[in-house]
Amino acid sequence: VVRSGNEDVADLVRRAGEHQSAAVARLISLIERDSPQLREVAAALARLPGRSHVVGLTGSPGVGKSTTTSALVAALRASGRSVGVLAVDPSSPFTGGALLGDRIRMQEHAGDDGVFIRSLASRGQLGGLSAEVPQALRVLEAAGFDVIVIETVGVGQAELDIASLADTVLVVLAPGMGDGIQAVKAGILEIADIYVVNKADREGADLVARDLRHMQTLGAGTSSGAQALGRDSATAGWEVPIVKTASSEGQGIDDLLEQIDRHGEWLTSSGSLHRRRQHRAATEIEAIALGEVRARFARSTGPAALSAAADHVVAGALDPFSAAEQVLDAL
């Protein structure tokens, strides 16, 4: 029985550890922003070791991310492993449910206790993934899922966030996505641990794979961006494989899973796993601290002070930097 009000967090955590979907879902609700029990849940989860392999999956709209996630879930279940899925849509700050159609496809796993799927439609104030995502991930880790898949549309900041959160990042591409694919590829070259060329049964798939190989050659030795993200694939000798799939037909999924497992082993043997987890925690702490500063900022100065400063700037009496200084001094 789930009580509203003062729930027994320890009991929820215990039941989540037994893969009881209702308890997992309830804990995720309790870590949502402004939840009064957020801190209590976070404290309870902190003590539990995170042994899950966290797989991030990103890519442009239309490449078949959800289909690939669903096929991966099926393959993981067939190999006897439990899977938690967080499907995050950061493309809109206003409208939830845009990916409803995709979610419905995943209902084939409904009723299987070894699978938990949660959509998080909201996104953070600062772009990128919402602050709930790292905490929801902690809930699934506490629940002890063998593998956790975080799926998100690969746009802007969310792409970077998933690279901070996941142990293994899959970047999904597909043929025939128009001119824009070049721009997308450029940004994701350095966050991928594994490239997935989906819809490989369609014309142009070989071209995408060839382009990727070409960009890998060009990108060799320029991994400063990846290092800034706490990733060190290039330096530690992980060569990013390219796996072709036709996820809707289930083709290539076994290969993909093999590469994911191989990357997981590499993470442990190379010591990269600890470094990535360390970086993930640092990113999370910094985000929480800055969020707290924002909140204090809003409480102390209020919209009125900001609005008055803005009036001065519009009137040409003040430049925005001096205005920001004044607002900060008032804090």
Added chain:
Amino acid sequence: VVRSGNEDVADLVRRAGEHQSAAVARLISLIERDSPQLREVAAALARLPGRSHVVGLTGSPGVGKSTTTSALVAALRASGRSVGVLAVDPSSPFTGGALLGDRIRMQEHAGDDGVFIRSLASRGQLGGLSAEVPQALRVLEAAGFDVIVIETVGVGQAELDIASLADTVLVVLAPGMGDGIQAVKAGILEIADIYVVNKADREGADLVARDLRHMQTLGAGTSSGAQALGRDSATAGWEVPIVKTASSEGQGIDDLLEQIDRHGEWLTSSGSLHRRRQHRAATEIEAIALGEVRARFARSTGPAALSAAADHVVAGALDPFSAAEQVLDAL
């Protein structure tokens, strides 16, 4: 002659006001992050009134944003107006120059003093547009361009940023962009002042226009998101028009310009212009203030303190919220 070192900012501003491209370009270089003259330039620009009509142009990769911008620039020049263009690519934090091919297309305006075009490839640490963009916009306003076009890929936070910066937001769509267009549309419904259905000579353009009209009907009365952005189209009676263009052929561009001018007149007559400018200044001040807090944060606590806190979180000795509190207390 452009001197390095201690330049005469007042003189640069004067020459920028005469549309001297070299002076405009130099001022934009001086407002880049960490420039020692950033504050001096900002102070000099603050006193100059912004009389430009700021037009934001956004949309998914491949819809023809650059072609539309280029066609708009030609139409504005034909009507005797000067135009500044800021082309921002926030899709990648690592790689500049992804839109190089697009930029080359715009070279048809090279050598025309009434046109200034600048690409800003970098993006901000927090996703979205980089902190330079509002300042670069101020430079172009100080230079007195009649119209300023800010073009950006419509992904994530950058989309919201452009809505905060521009007086008039054009959202460009095109037929045949795959399944993802539904998700994109949902997010942009509320930031558009004018919809542009480009590639209108292709099959499916009528369908896109029909979808837009349908979503406008559904979205009526739910403008809380738009209001949060300081936009009040819905409440003040601006009905978002849908303009069909084939920008590469120059078709529909006169219609588009007419709608942009009509929106400009509406902004003034309704009083919305001042409210939008006020909101833009407030957003800018808040962003600068938060950036300063981030910088102080990095200076005072340093990566070492954060790293130590992260170690505790990884070891399960501390939850990330308590860690954030400790780091903040140490500040």
